[in-house]
Amino acid sequence: HARILAIANQKGGVGKTTTAINLATAMAATGQRVLLVDADPQGNASTGLGIPPAKRTIGTYELILAEAGVLEAAVTTEIPGLDVVPSTVDLSGAELDLVTMDNRAHRLRDALQPAVSQYDYILIDCPPSLGLLTLNAMVAADALLVPLQCEFYALEGLSHLLRTIERVRESFNPTLEIQGVVLTMFDKRNNLSGQVADDVRGHLGDKVYATVIPRNVRISEAPSFGKPALLYDHTCSGSQAYIDLAREVLRRERDR
Amino acid sequence: HARILAIANQKGGVGKTTTAINLATAMAATGQRVLLVDADPQGNASTGLGIPPAKRTIGTYELILAEAGVLEAAVTTEIPGLDVVPSTVDLSGAELDLVTMDNRAHRLRDALQPAVSQYDYILIDCPPSLGLLTLNAMVAADALLVPLQCEFYALEGLSHLLRTIERVRESFNPTLEIQGVVLTMFDKRNNLSGQVADDVRGHLGDKVYATVIPRNVRISEAPSFGKPALLYDHTCSGSQAYIDLAREVLRRERDR
Numbered sequence: 001h002a003r004i005l006a007i008a009n010q011k012g013g014v015g016k017t018t019t020a021i022n023l024a025t026a027m028a029a030t031g032q033r034v035l036l037v038d039a040d041p042q043g044n045a046s047t048g049l050g051i052p053p054a055k056r057t058i059g060t061y062e063l064i065l066a067e068a069g070v071l072e073a074a075v076t077t078e079i080p081g082l083d084v085v086p087s088t089v090d091l092s093g094a095e096l097d098l099v100t101m102d103n104r105a106h107r108l109r110d111a112l113q114p115a116v117s118q119y120d121y122i123l124i125d126c127p128p129s130l131g132l133l134t135l136n137a138m139v140a141a142d143a144l145l146v147p148l149q150c151e152f153y154a155l156e157g158l159s160h161l162l163r164t165i166e167r168v169r170e171s172f173n174p175t176l177e178i179q180g181v182v183l184t185m186f187d188k189r190n191n192l193s194g195q196v197a198d199d200v201r202g203h204l205g206d207k208v209y210a211t212v213i214p215r216n217v218r219i220s221e222a223p224s225f226g227k228p229a230l231l232y233d234h235t236c237s238g239s240q241a242y243i244d245l246a247r248e249v250l251r252r253e254r255d256r
Numbered sequence: 257h258a259r260i261l262a263i264a265n266q267k268g269g270v271g272k273t274t275t276a277i278n279l280a281t282a283m284a285a286t287g288q289r290v291l292l293v294d295a296d297p298q299g300n301a302s303t304g305l306g307i308p309p310a311k312r313t314i315g316t317y318e319l320i321l322a323e324a325g326v327l328e329a330a331v332t333t334e335i336p337g338l339d340v341v342p343s344t345v346d347l348s349g350a351e352l353d354l355v356t357m358d359n360r361a362h363r364l365r366d367a368l369q370p371a372v373s374q375y376d377y378i379l380i381d382c383p384p385s386l387g388l389l390t391l392n393a394m395v396a397a398d399a400l401l402v403p404l405q406c407e408f409y410a411l412e413g414l415s416h417l418l419r420t421i422e423r424v425r426e427s428f429n430p431t432l433e434i435q436g437v438v439l440t441m442f443d444k445r446n447n448l449s450g451q452v453a454d455d456v457r458g459h460l461g462d463k464v465y466a467t468v469i470p471r472n473v474r475i476s477e478a479p480s481f482g483k484p485a486l487l488y489d490h491t492c493s494g495s496q497a498y499i500d501l502a503r504e505v506l507r508r509e510r511d512r
């Protein structure tokens with residue numbers, strides 16, 4: 001029975017997509033059957049996994065409108081054991097469509113049901129907002145993984161995110177928990193990274209993974225080749241960090 | 257009569273807020289009367305200009321709901337000549353409220369009217385989405401300024417943004433133009449930055465400003481002091497670049 005993890009943070013550019021792609025790849029590499037759902041109209045997770053536009057005719061938008069099933073929408077990737085439900089810019093229409101729909105917060109959860117017996121993990125990459133797409137992901141999820149860039153503005157948004165998670169827990173999904181917070185783009189050459197990291201660990205303690213993702217240019221080069229960093233350059237510091245993160249995430253799942 | 261510039265890009269973390277704050281500061285430093293409207297529920301522009309929560313009781317949300325006037329909502333900053341209409345997380349409710357309102361795309365434009373005679377420039381910082389808040393900013397604006405991070409995913413989103421601007425021009429605001437595209441977080445140590453810059457200049461030619469904003473840690477340190485980089489460290493490469501950008505933006509405005 002698949003566990004569903006949503007990768008969310010309304011602050012933009014903090015490494016949600018990069019974490020979704022590389023964590024999914026590292027988990028698949030350990031033999032888990034993984035489905036990555038691209039719930040962002042930007043479609044970056046689909047691009048980063050090399051899904052061409054021609055293979056995106058059925059995607060997350062059709063899932064939310066219940067026009068297609070998840071097993072029909074899922075496409076294979078170059079990575080054995082990792083499938084993806086792609087997205088296109090059509091999905092940006094979903095935010096408006098959803099407002100007047102019945103069950104508007106539960107549509108993704110319902111749509112993913114047929115997949116829970118086929119996969120071990122389902123990861124959902126969220127857009128940089130707390131609108132109806134992210135709400136759908138939080139209602140569908142068993143737990144959240146929060147990428148946090150080691151920058152001041154990213155820290156500022158954390159309390160807003162935590163309050164929103166609390167509201168989702170009260171109104172829609174009582175068992176929703178935070179699996180963990182992962183520090184991203186850590187640059188050991190500047191003090192700000194260290195200050196933010198200390199601040200977050202001070203507030204959230206063990207919720208913060210021991211693994212820290214370093215700023216590493218190889219990570220940002222990989223998407224232009226349609227490959228996860230783990231395939232593009234598995235020896236770089238970024239890839240090694242995501243392998244470590246996958247190990248930590250799976251250990252937390254086992255110890256639940 | 258004020259010119260209204262919206263600073264927009266649905267890709268997250270590309271430097272919209274950083275550009276809004278530092279460009280507004282540099283323009284005010286040349287004697288222009290500038291109003292910065294924080295249209296992002298994250299409220300980063302308000303924080304980056306040192307506006308404490310106590311001074312945010314009236315802000316962009318009240319403007320959109322027509323519960324307060326813009327001259328009442330505008331607060332002064334430490335920078336002479338620069339005022340700001342702050343935002344709070346309440347603004348995230350506006351996306352949903354707006355859907356069922358009359359005139360839902362024109363509310364910000366109407367709300368800013370009393371300010372056009374009081375300021376020379378009105379800048380609007382947009383959230384990382386193409387929802388109703390960004391639509392309101394694009395309808396209110398005379399022109400757009402598009403920050404573009406020198407990264408692959410940021411490049412991918414550009415065509416979606418350009419199509420959206422075209423649709424806004426056709427349906428809502430026929431005189432809307434792109435004043436320019438500014439390359440941000442340019443890192444001369446890595447090839448990716450140069451490749452993205454060449455690619456964008458190849459496609460958009462003169463629309464791209466000559467000024468390029470370098471990646472500079474002093475820029476990301478400034479917000480934790482509630483100051484624009486220009487006040488925190490006016491000698492750093494980032495501040496100098498924003499001073500150059502302001503000169504280029506003002507020249508383009510004069511030559512219109």
Ligand SMILES: Nc1ncnc2c1ncn2[C@@H]1O[C@H](COP(=O)(O)OP(=O)(O)OP(=O)(O)O)[C@@H](O)[C@H]1O
Nearest residue numbers: 012013014015016017018128214215216220268407
């Ligand atoms: N550890 C890292 N080192 C260097 N670059 C990184 C790292 N992680 C992500 N990036 C780059 O930073 C940019 C932002 O990352 P990404 O797109 O994954 O963030 P996001 O949170 O998904 O953004 P959005 O809010 O737009 O969805 C991308 O260009 C990505 O390639």
Ligand SMILES: Nc1ncnc2c1ncn2[C@@H]1O[C@H](COP(=O)(O)OP(=O)(O)OP(=O)(O)O)[C@@H](O)[C@H]1O
Nearest residue numbers: 012151268269270271272273274384470471472476
């Ligand atoms: N030139 C630069 N050099 C170094 N850091 C920068 C630069 N420009 C912006 N930053 C930092 O990068 C992060 C993202 O920038 P910023 O928040 O301005 O982007 P944004 O597009 O407004 O994000 P969002 O999409 O969440 O609104 C911030 O932490 C900021 O301090």
Ligand SMILES: [Mg+2]
Nearest residue numbers: 016017040044
């Ligand atoms: Mg993303």
Ligand SMILES: [Mg+2]
Nearest residue numbers: 272273296300
């Ligand atoms: Mg911003």
